[in-house]
Amino acid sequence: MPEGHTLHRLARLHTRYFAGGPVRVSSPQGRFVDHVVVDGRYFDHATATGKHLFHHYEGGLAVHIHLGLYGFFDTHLVEDSAEPPAPVGQVRMRVGAVVDYDDDDDDGDVGFPRHVVDLRGPTRCEVIAEAEVDDVRDRLGPDPLDPDADPERAWARIRRSSRPIGALLMDQKVLAGVGNVYRAEVLFRAGIDPFRPGTAMREAEFRAMWDDLVALMAVGVDTGAIHTIRDENNHGDLPRRGADRPRNYVYQRDGWACRVCGAEIALQTMEARTLFWCPGCQAS
Template sequence: MSCFFGTDLRGPTVCESIDDGEVADVVARLGPDPLRSDANPSSAWSRITKSRRPIGALLMDQTVIAGVGNVYRNELLFRHRIDPQRPGRGIGEPEFDAAWNDLVSLMKVGLRRGKIIVVRPEHDHGLPSYLPDRPRTYVYRRAGEPCRVCGGVIRTALLEGRNVFWCPVCQT
């Protein structure tokens, strides 16, 4: 018997024991996992390109891409200058490929270092963000603060029940 633990932050939580077959059913519903070497991003691309939902919502949908949380979603979109409200079908394949490759890299660094690090050294006086007391995010939880790249004001809104953060100057 296997045990699967899940958390839904938007509603009642449930923890139950499930058997191996049920675990396989749950895993089969997940999108590709950027941390797996055998992940095939083409299934995510197929779902994104057909959807009118905002890309910011699609990235949080575990059936599209597994493992992406709110921090990675916000920071990935910033790093690729993508407005979180843009419909998935408005994302070009080269744009998706670049974002996927970046996501794989960012999540591997996060796993290795035990923390999410997304700020490039050129945006922090040339210092690596893994050093203590260095900024680790561009937009996440920085509403009302200046953008580290352009100086514009970081904004926030609710998107499908979760806070999304973005720079309206950099992310068009």
């Protein structure tokens, strides 16, 4: 499942592509029937909170997108006035910025989109009112990528919970945007046993993890990838899942030696999600 940095990066890119002009919105798959409500409207900007992406339009409307496990965007760059490529496969929503290529026509509706994005496989894609955007955000915990987020809201829930910290970090009502990779890696970097109950956490430990998430996830927004290894532990080895993947401390390294202590990285299911950790560096 895409983690919060992915959605914030998409919000940044989609704002750059589409803000300040009308867009064409269609549903080649035919399942997003409400696209007609925003088709042709001015695209104001895009935002993200946690794993939720919002396209904001004139008139107080927004498209709410949750990628879920399998959702993703394809981006096409259409040169000059060429027609965009025909949709391939199951495209839930297509968005493109209208560009006027006719210098003698000032209606702003001539030509084809310069950028086109195709949304595939989302869990949610719906038109909602701006007031409903706030409703979605109110149900989520603080987002480390939101400069106005209040980490005290997350700490207040964690310190009262007997659930393991490894589960609490994945609960979007506690923290918004943290997924399996950031959960595993930030706990390792903090040297915290993922099975420790929230009630046994110290506030200083939580604050340090929050600050680490703020920094690590910002790198993810800028680069489009999760990078968690400190320079002193970066030995230049290939990642387990392929040469084009970032290297991690524990995520998907079960059965391999820990980069720091040499213990075997462990794997176990925690609340229906796979957990990776180092029994040596993250001892109780």
